[in-house]
Amino acid sequence: MTWNGIDVTYVSNVTDIDDRIIATATASGRSEPEVAAEFEAQWWQSMTALGVARPTHAPHATEYISEMVELITRLINRGVAYETSDGVYFDVSRVPDYGLLAGQPLDSLRSGARVESSDEKRSPMDFALWKKAKPGEPTWPAPFGDGRPGWHTECVVMSLALLGQGFDLHAGGQDLKFPHHENERAQAVADGVDFARRWDHNGWVEVGGQKMGKSLDNFTTLVDLLERTDQRAYRLLVLRSHYRLPIEVSPATIADAERALERLDSLARRFSLRELAGERIERRAQFDWTDETCELADRFAEIIDNDLDTPRALALIFDAVTSANARADAGERERAQALADAVAALLSSLGLPLLSRTASGDSGAQSLVKERDAARARRDFAEADRLRDELVRLGWTVEDSTSGTVIRR
Numbered sequence: 001m002t003w004n005g006i007d008v009t010y011v012s013n014v015t016d017i018d019d020r021i022i023a024t025a026t027a028s029g030r031s032e033p034e035v036a037a038e039f040e041a042q043w044w045q046s047m048t049a050l051g052v053a054r055p056t057h058a059p060h061a062t063e064y065i066s067e068m069v070e071l072i073t074r075l076i077n078r079g080v081a082y083e084t085s086d087g088v089y090f091d092v093s094r095v096p097d098y099g100l101l102a103g104q105p106l107d108s109l110r111s112g113a114r115v116e117s118s119d120e121k122r123s124p125m126d127f128a129l130w131k132k133a134k135p136g137e138p139t140w141p142a143p144f145g146d147g148r149p150g151w152h153t154e155c156v157v158m159s160l161a162l163l164g165q166g167f168d169l170h171a172g173g174q175d176l177k178f179p180h181h182e183n184e185r186a187q188a189v190a191d192g193v194d195f196a197r198r199w200d201h202n203g204w205v206e207v208g209g210q211k212m213g214k215s216l217d218n219f220t221t222l223v224d225l226l227e228r229t230d231q232r233a234y235r236l237l238v239l240r241s242h243y244r245l246p247i248e249v250s251p252a253t254i255a256d257a258e259r260a261l262e263r264l265d266s267l268a269r270r271f272s273l274r275e276l277a278g279e280r281i282e283r284r285a286q287f288d289w290t291d292e293t294c295e296l297a298d299r300f301a302e303i304i305d306n307d308l309d310t311p312r313a314l315a316l317i318f319d320a321v322t323s324a325n326a327r328a329d330a331g332e333r334e335r336a337q338a339l340a341d342a343v344a345a346l347l348s349s350l351g352l353p354l355l356s357r358t359a360s361g362d363s364g365a366q367s368l369v370k371e372r373d374a375a376r377a378r379r380d381f382a383e384a385d386r387l388r389d390e391l392v393r394l395g396w397t398v399e400d401s402t403s404g405t406v407i408r409r
Helices: 019-028 032-049 061-077 106-111 151-163 174-190 222-227 231-239 251-270 291-305 310-329 333-349 363-377 381-393
Strands: 081-083 087-090 127-132 147-149 169-173 198-202 205-207 397-401 404-408
Touching: 019 032, 032 222, 061 081, 061 087, 061 127, 061 147, 061 151, 061 174, 087 174, 127 151, 127 174, 147 151, 151 174, 169 174, 174 198, 222 231, 231 251, 231 310, 251 310, 251 333, 291 310, 291 333, 310 333, 363 381, 363 404, 381 397
Parallel strands: 169 198
Antiparallel strands: 081 087, 087 127, 127 147, 397 404
16 A cells, blocks of 8 residues: 555554463563563564564553543443453343354354353353453453453554544454454444454465464474574565465475575676665655556556455566566666666565675685686686686585676575
C-alpha cells in the first residue's frame, strides 16, 4: 500500500502479561516485566534482521489496563458478561453471529470446544475477560475484583484505542482466526462499536507437510534459523509463498532460496548496484523510473495490489533479471543498467536488499585480481588460470564479468 503512496498506520500489540509470562517468571525467579522485556527484545531483533518494517505503534497491554476495565464494566452492564468467583466471562450466546470468522455456527463450535477449568461458566465457549487475583501474580484494581485482563480483551482494546472504529485491516495467523480474533470481534460487537472491516490470515509454517510445533518435535526458533543462514534467504522464502498458503521451512527450501538469492546478488555485482539495506524504498515516487522500467513498476503494482501476490511479483522480477543480463550480453549496457537498478528498487520495496560483496577490504586478494585482469588483457590465459586457482584456494568464488574479475565469499 505504501508503494502506491497510501499512508499506513500499522499497530502490532505487545502482550506483556499473560499465563505463560507468569509461569516463566515463576520458574526462573524473575519478574514478569523482565521476562516480557527479554522476549520482546528477541522479537524486535529478529524482525530487524529480516528487514521487517517497525510498526507505527507497538502498545503494551499493561499500559491499557484502565481502558480494559472500562470495557469489561460496560459489557457487564449490557448483560453480555457475568462475574464468577475466579473472574469475569463473556457470554458468547449474546452475540447472534458468533463464529462468523470461523465460518461455523455456535452450536458446531460448542460441540468441539475445549472446556476450561471453571464450574461456574455458563458455556464452555465463554471466555475470560478478567482473571481475578491469585497469590503471587501481578494484579490491577477493578470494581469486579483485583486481577488482570484476558488476552482477547487486551487486543481489542489496544486496536480500537490506536486505530479507531472501523479500521481497515486486522491480520494474523490462521491459528488466531478462532478463538482469538473471533473473541476480539465479539467484544466490539457487544459493545456496539465497529471493529475491523477486513481480516487476513496467513498460512501455517510447515515441515514435511506438517505444521511446525513443539508437540511434533519439528520446531525451529526464528533466532536459531537466522543464526545459521542468510536472513535474506528466509525472507525470500516467505515472499515466494503466498501469505494465505502454507510455507515449507526446511534445509532444502532454505538452500533453494539461497541459490535464488545468489542469482540476485550476482546481478548486483555485475551492475555495481548500491546496497539498499539502509535506505529501503517504500514508495514508488522515491525512485527515478525510465519509460521502460515505469512499465515494469506498473505491472509490479498491479500484481501486489491483487491480494499481495508476492510469488507472481518475484517471478516478474526474476524475468527482469534475465532481461538485464541478456541486454548487457548484447551490448545494450545503458538499458541493461536501468533495468538492473529497477530490479534493486523493486526488491528493496519488498525488504530484500541486494548485496554486492567483493574483496574491497582485502588488499592481497585485490592484488591477485589486478594481476589476473592484466594476464587476461595480454591473453596469458595460463597465468590467469593460475591466479584464479590461487584465489579459490584462499576461499574466494571467482567470476568473470564485462568489467573484469569479480570475487566474493
